[in-house]
Amino acid sequence: MEQLSVFDVFKIGIGPSSSHTLGPWKAALRFREVLTSYDFDKVSIELFGSLSKTGKGHKTDIAVQLGLLGFNPETINSNDINDILEGIKTSKTLAFKSNVISFSPSEDILFINSIHAAHPNVLSFRATHKGSQVVKQTYCSLGGSFIKLIGELSEVNRNHVLTYPIEKGSNVLEHTRNSGLDFWEVVYKNETCLRTSTQVDNQLNDIYQTMKSSVYQGCITEGVLSGGLNVKRRARALCSKLLEAHQYKTIDAWETALRKTPLVFDTLHTWISCFALAVNEQNAAMGKIVTSPTNGAAGVIPAVLLYHQYFVKNDDFDDVKKFLLVAGEIGCLFKKGATISAAEGGCQAEIGVSSAMAAGGLTACLGGNTEQILMAAEIAMEHHLGLTCDPIKGLVQVPCIERNSMGAIKAIMASNLALNGNPADAIVNFDQVVKTMWETGLAMNSSFKETSEGGLAMNVPVSFPNC
Numbered sequence: 001m002e003q004l005s006v007f008d009v010f011k012i013g014i015g016p017s018s019s020h021t022l023g024p025w026k027a028a029l030r031f032r033e034v035l036t037s038y039d040f041d042k043v044s045i046e047l048f049g050s051l052s053k054t055g056k057g058h059k060t061d062i063a064v065q066l067g068l069l070g071f072n073p074e075t076i077n078s079n080d081i082n083d084i085l086e087g088i089k090t091s092k093t094l095a096f097k098s099n100v101i102s103f104s105p106s107e108d109i110l111f112i113n114s115i116h117a118a119h120p121n122v123l124s125f126r127a128t129h130k131g132s133q134v135v136k137q138t139y140c141s142l143g144g145s146f147i148k149l150i151g152e153l154s155e156v157n158r159n160h161v162l163t164y165p166i167e168k169g170s171n172v173l174e175h176t177r178n179s180g181l182d183f184w185e186v187v188y189k190n191e192t193c194l195r196t197s198t199q200v201d202n203q204l205n206d207i208y209q210t211m212k213s214s215v216y217q218g219c220i221t222e223g224v225l226s227g228g229l230n231v232k233r234r235a236r237a238l239c240s241k242l243l244e245a246h247q248y249k250t251i252d253a254w255e256t257a258l259r260k261t262p263l264v265f266d267t268l269h270t271w272i273s274c275f276a277l278a279v280n281e282q283n284a285a286m287g288k289i290v291t292s293p294t295n296g297a298a299g300v301i302p303a304v305l306l307y308h309q310y311f312v313k314n315d316d317f318d319d320v321k322k323f324l325l326v327a328g329e330i331g332c333l334f335k336k337g338a339t340i341s342a343a344e345g346g347c348q349a350e351i352g353v354s355s356a357m358a359a360g361g362l363t364a365c366l367g368g369n370t371e372q373i374l375m376a377a378e379i380a381m382e383h384h385l386g387l388t389c390d391p392i393k394g395l396v397q398v399p400c401i402e403r404n405s406m407g408a409i410k411a412i413m414a415s416n417l418a419l420n421g422n423p424a425d426a427i428v429n430f431d432q433v434v435k436t437m438w439e440t441g442l443a444m445n446s447s448f449k450e451t452s453e454g455g456l457a458m459n460v461p462v463s464f465p466n467c
């Protein structure tokens, strides 16, 4: 049974894509480690399939350069990225400690549109010395920044004894019925088999603080996103309208002000949308976000969680824990039973999964039992089945940014339906919808799976004077 942690699903990183930016970045970091055992004077990278077709828009070429240089996506200052890239371009070198080799991004990063037999998202690193190959590694990027070296059995090499092994939703039901624990407590017990309870709490808090910060940064930043589509940022204008044009200089002052906004449907609805847009505008601009379960869908969970924290309960860390543990486990269940990669399953695997995660997390915070939590997650996914991935020009902007608002609103509605319904009457159960999502992804034409060869990507004429 694959052992996943909620911290495999929630990871702090840089936008715009978990499969096309963070996964390749991690692979490059691993290859850099491998290179310490070799003499080499040349490194080249091949990007296959979806990584080639949408790699420019998803900044895959940038990610592999930063990874080869040893930068960590969790700690890098995103404001430094342009200078680092300019340095590579002008010096035409890459530095591996004292070994400085010649490197030209335009010549040494190859975009190969054909799909590799191993997976839709594959990249290869090759090092040579005096013209002869010394080492080559090929990775699959599996979505949600999971990577797997070809030849490895699993992307997560973990072999702990978990108190409550979980592969399907039905396992969670069994564990909670037999133990009398809540859903979140079962997940917490498992997490504490992997790390101490203090570490679990601290990591959850880091995730929460980063989510809040990405919302705040998106709400105070205006301008046009780069890439050539001229997409105007909207979160700041929405936030300003809701706060009646007052500007707040710190996140604390901003939070205090927004909590005072009237709790009417239109206002709440607008805040939720604003939170989701804010995160994904930051993501599109290579800002710091939490992958949840992917970068393209990173706005859904913060939007629903902050809706709960700001407007339903007053900043309660116990609820943050409950929310993230339940949502994270639901993400793990989709990863195990289906996919969280748009190149394999379309956007149902990104926005659909994040909406199901948020629906489950919210239901747990609102007092729902395990049956209702799974029912909420099932409803949220049921109404994303078949959602295509067709980003215009391969940029994680249109339809991606708005799609996070839609995923958040559907999550809240799914939670509401589950809390007001009787799971015993449900026709579809959680495990059935996971299976259906996977089968739908398999049947979907590849033009709708992160290749930008179908849907909006083909039907919206764009000219790119800046590119």
Ligand code: SF4
Residues within 6 Å of the ligand: 296, 297, 342, 346, 347, 348, 350, 351, 388, 389, 390, 391, 396, 397, 399, 400, 401, 403, 450
């Ligand atoms: S359309 Fe959906 S799956 Fe595709 S890049 Fe955008 S958010 Fe991700």
